[in-house]
Amino acid sequence: MRRPFSSSLMLHLALVLCALVVIAPIVWTVGAGFRTQISLLMGHMTFTPIWNNFNEVLWSKTSDFLLNYRNSIIVGVASTFLCVVVATLAAFSLNRLKWPGWVVHIFLAWTMIFHMIPPVALASAWFGMARAVGLENTFTGLILAHATLNLPIAIWLMAVFVREVPKELEEAAIMDGASTPRVLWHVVLPLITPGLAATSILTFISSWNEFAVALTMTMKQTATVPVAIAKFAQDYEIQYTQMAASAALAMLPALVVLLIAQRYIVRGLTQGAVK
């Protein structure tokens, strides 16, 4: 399809403008992480980049950021693993193991309602439950909370991917005498690996980004990255450049994922909402 040169030029100009609006705030903030507080406050447009803020945030004795980073990775990996395993089993079960319709509908409707409740409303109840069983201020409590928060989306996504597996393949395997776990493990799982990857990536990012529950369920030792960044904003004298540096560090997983797995994210994000 050929278009007049001028209209195609306008199109690209508009798109470049949109891209600038998206990119500029991020680049400017990362840049602020490489400046001195004075240079930022004076508003100079040019500056010599320094590593001070990153050094301060990462290695200073008064900063817990490395610990927060580690905590976020622990909670993210563990809650993603738990959530995706449980969701895959449930999606397979609800789609293929002949549950009565009302079980499936009530369960999925409940996950929908649950997904719409502000996490803050649940945070206090979770906090109380965690305290009752001695899990307050532990990773286990937050891991369970994050896995539960992400479970609805993970189940919907995995259900879409499981549905795409041709039934004939499973039936053939059953005819050959395969038991249900073998069908799941040898027939369904290999076919839904891309879906599994998409779901895992989204679940991890969602846990990495989660703030409200992490804020209420963690203390100094178990705080995650978003909780640490929020602390900057509450200081009497905000360390703007250090806040920028830690914001830049907190964006790293998003950038890595975008560079190596864009296909999977796009797939996960579009499938989950539309189907």
Add this chain to the structure above:
Amino acid sequence: MTTSQATAPRPGPASAAPALPGTGAVAQGDQRLWRWISFTPALAMMLALSVLPIANLVITSFQDISWADGKATRSFAGLAHYRALFSDNLFAAGLGNTVIFALAAVAGQMVLAFAMALMVSRIVRGRVFYRAIFILPLLIPGIVIGAIWKLMLNFDFGLVNKLLGLFGLMPHDWLGSPETALFSVIMVDIWHWTPFCFLLFLAGLESLPQDVFEACKMDGAGPWQELRHITLPLMAPTIIVTFAFRLIVAFKVFDEVYLLTGGGPGTSTEVLSFTLYQRFFTEDKAGYGSAMSVAIIFIVSILLVIAISARRGAGRQP
């Protein structure tokens, strides 16, 4: 759903003794066991960590809790907390601001995202490149987005005021003045979530049947006519689903507000999640906070019912 009747019994190995189509009587016992094993973890998690806490909220909403020496004493409060909701100015402000916030932000996102998706769907080269850039805000933590825009909108050194200065405009305290605080938070949310609508719209546009557009061109329709009479009607289901989905998620907004304004100045950016957070964790009013939670869950459920019936009305995806 079509059953397995259609698949003819395979002539394969005779060892599959009963020639049953699909999952027959033999698989039944095995399946009954395994369907419980595979479903139980999800069921247990939802029961223990969503049904139980919400039941707990409902019970607590009828109680007063007072703390003495680390022990809680609960007393029955009846409907007092629910009655108090109606005369709570903060709750009213939170509800009002959340409705304004959600409607304005989602409307902005829909329009911008649709324009961006239309543009990207028309270019031949560089689609993946633009898509990668456009979805970036979606992957960044909400709290980091708050940090980014707290810097960007800073009165003294923020890039926004700097750019305005280039056009000879006076700097403005975007987050600090009551007239623009909510507006600024809405703009930040638009920046954050337009990519999500964009992705869904682009996926929708890419899956539209191309022959309709060809026919439309043959009949000599201009780009506006094409948009109004072909693209928009065909995209209606996607648009409605995206709108409902975004609107409901927008009701949960918390992170950005927490960092950008903390609900202020005054009550100008007080949103429901934030009001709730203060009741529970700043003021330690568990009973009242629970009643507020139950009210919010009720409102959200009504939204959900509206969304589902809207989707039904729009028909299923093409």
